[in-house]
Amino acid sequence: MGARRPTSERRLIVLIALFRLEELADGCARGLDPSQSGKDTLFALRSGGEVQLYRNSCPHLDVPLQYRKDRYMSADGSKIICYAHGAQFLPKNGLCVYGPCIGERLTAVPWIERGGWMMVDEAALA
Numbered sequence: 001m002g003a004r005r006p007t008s009e010r011r012l013i014v015l016i017a018l019f020r021l022e023e024l025a026d027g028c029a030r031g032l033d034p035s036q037s038g039k040d041t042l043f044a045l046r047s048g049g050e051v052q053l054y055r056n057s058c059p060h061l062d063v064p065l066q067y068r069k070d071r072y073m074s075a076d077g078s079k080i081i082c083y084a085h086g087a088q089f090l091p092k093n094g095l096c097v098y099g100p101c102i103g104e105r106l107t108a109v110p111w112i113e114r115g116g117w118m119m120v121d122e123a124a125l126a
């Protein structure tokens with residue numbers, strides 16, 4: 001008789017609260033540092049009422065997108081801009097529609113809402 005082996009892996013889910021969703025106005029974005037690394041490794045935005053969360057890394061050269069704190073969006077709030085070389089991304093899906101990485105996408109990060117807060121699974125940050 002052999003030892004019993006688990007049929008599935010189980011893990012503890014640790015949720016990290018990022019910010020209250022009501023604090024994010026339409027057409028605006030917010031840089032986030034959930035690991036407290038001193039750098040905003042994620043950013044959230046609200047566009048057309050929908051909220052998205054992306055890694056703060058341009059698919060062109062893997063650098064942060066913003067030119068200063070919380071500045072990720074075009075002046076009219078219709079596009080995400082990488083300020084390194086001017087790539088433009090659609091807020092709803094992160095697709096690059098203009099610039100050197102056209103056709104590539106920002107990396108979306110799954111999140112959930114709990115009690116009005118945007119929350120992420122700590123494992124999604126690895």
Ligand code: FES
Binds near residue numbers: 060061
């Ligand atoms: S690094 Fe983003 S467009 Fe070049």
